[in-house]
Amino acid sequence: NAGVTQTPKFRVLKTGQSMTLLCAQDMNHEYMYWYRQDPGMGLRLIHYSVGEGTTAKGEVPDGYNVSRLKKQNFLLGLESAAPSQTSVYFCASRTWGQWITEAFFGQGTRLTVV
Amino acid sequence: DQQVKQNSPSLSVQEGRISILNCDYTNSMFDYFLWYKKYPAEGPTFLISISSIKDKNEDGRFTVFLNKSAKHLSLHIVPSQPGDSAVYFCAASDRGDMRFGAGTRLTVKP
Numbered sequence: 001n002a003g004v005t006q007t008p009k010f011r012v013l014k015t016g017q018s019m020t021l022l023c024a025q026d027m028n029h030e031y032m033y034w035y036r037q038d039p040g041m042g043l044r045l046i047h048y049s050v051g052e053g054t055t056a057k058g059e060v061p062d063g064y065n066v067s068r069l070k071k072q073n074f075l076l077g078l079e080s081a082a083p084s085q086t087s088v089y090f091c092a093s094r095t096w097g098q099w100i101t102e103a104f105f106g107q108g109t110r111l112t113v114v
Numbered sequence: 115d116q117q118v119k120q121n122s123p124s125l126s127v128q129e130g131r132i133s134i135l136n137c138d139y140t141n142s143m144f145d146y147f148l149w150y151k152k153y154p155a156e157g158p159t160f161l162i163s164i165s166s167i168k169d170k171n172e173d174g175r176f177t178v179f180l181n182k183s184a185k186h187l188s189l190h191i192v193p194s195q196p197g198d199s200a201v202y203f204c205a206a207s208d209r210g211d212m213r214f215g216a217g218t219r220l221t222v223k224p
Contacts, residue, residue, distance in 0.1 A: 004157075033212060040123070042216035043158070043203060050210040059115075059213065090157055092212075102148055103205075103212060105157030 002026050006091050006106035013081045013113045021076040021109050023091030030096040032074035033103065034058075034066060036087040043090065049074055050096075081113045117141045118206050120215035128223055133191040135218050137204035140185065144206035144213075149178060149189045152201045152217070161202075162189070194222045 007022045023032065030051050035043040035058075045058030049068040063085060065077045074093075078085060088110050094103040119138045127133045135149075145166040150158035164171040164178045164187070171178050177190045191198055201217045 031210060035214070040216060042120070043205075043214035045211070045213055048210060048212070056210065058211070059117075092157075094212075102160040102163055105150075105159070107157050108155070 004091055004093055004104050004106040006089070006109050008109060009107065010110050011112070013078075013111065015081060015083060015113060017081050018077070018079050019081065019111075020078075021089055021091075021111075023074045023076070023093075023106060025072055025074075025091075025093040025104070027093060027095070027104065028071070029093035029104075030071070031094045031103070032068065033092040034064070034074065034076045035090045035092065036060065037090060037108075038087050046076065046089075083113045085111065086113045087111060115140075116216075117144075118204060118213045118215040120204060120218050122218050123216070124219045124221070126221045126223065127194050129196055130193045133189075133194045133198065133220055133222065135189040135191075135202050135204075135220065137187045137189075137215055138185055139187075139206045139213075141206065141208075141213075142185070143208045146207045147178070147180060147187050148205040148207070148212075149176075150203045150205060150214075152203060158203060191220075194220075196222045196224050198222050 004025045033048040034046040047066040052071040091106045092103040148163040149161040152158040180187045205214045
């Protein structure tokens with residue numbers, strides 16, 4: 001059981017380049033999230049999805065786009081990377097039910113924009 | 115605007131003593147609260163949670179307290195062990211949105 005898998009684990013981009021980060025979960029979870037972690041800032045929510053075909057903005061959505069075409073995958077895109085987007089990115093997923101449940105996280109993607 | 119705040123960046127305690135980590139939130143729509151533990155180069159792992167209909171939840175050495183009127187929650191670890199040394203994040207959620215604080219680095223000294 002893989003849980004939440006993020007691809008790639010590391011990446012170096014030049015300013016202005018684009019890339020897509022892939023998050024895949026095999027737990028049939030409805031909710032998926034993208035966060036970035038920066039020193040002293042904790043985990044900040046970029047975008048999230050409450051189901052296939054839906055997305056919503058978090059607290060720091062600018063410069064990112066997302067898509068949830070399949071329930072198990074949540075893609076995070078950077079159209080024109082900037083040095084300010086250098087960060088560690090975490091994906092998470094959780095199920096939906098009568099009570100909110102805990103989220104499971106991937107291992108992270110370390111992105112450097114030079 | 116940061117809706118979840120952890121105002122203590124770090125905390126150091128002696129092994130065997132109690133560790134108390136604090137968290138405040140501003141959004142009254144949050145109705146579920148979680149604590150996560152994180153080691154370097156790993157994703158956060160779930161520790162304990164509490165729903166807004168309770169004021170206390172206990173799991174072994176870990177207890178979370180919720181004060182809704184003050185919009186404040188705390189995590190108590192008793193007794194603290196060196197293996198508890200990590201960064202602890204609190205999170206608050208409504209149906210979909212889930213926000214995290216900046217984290218508190220706990221160091222438990224032998």
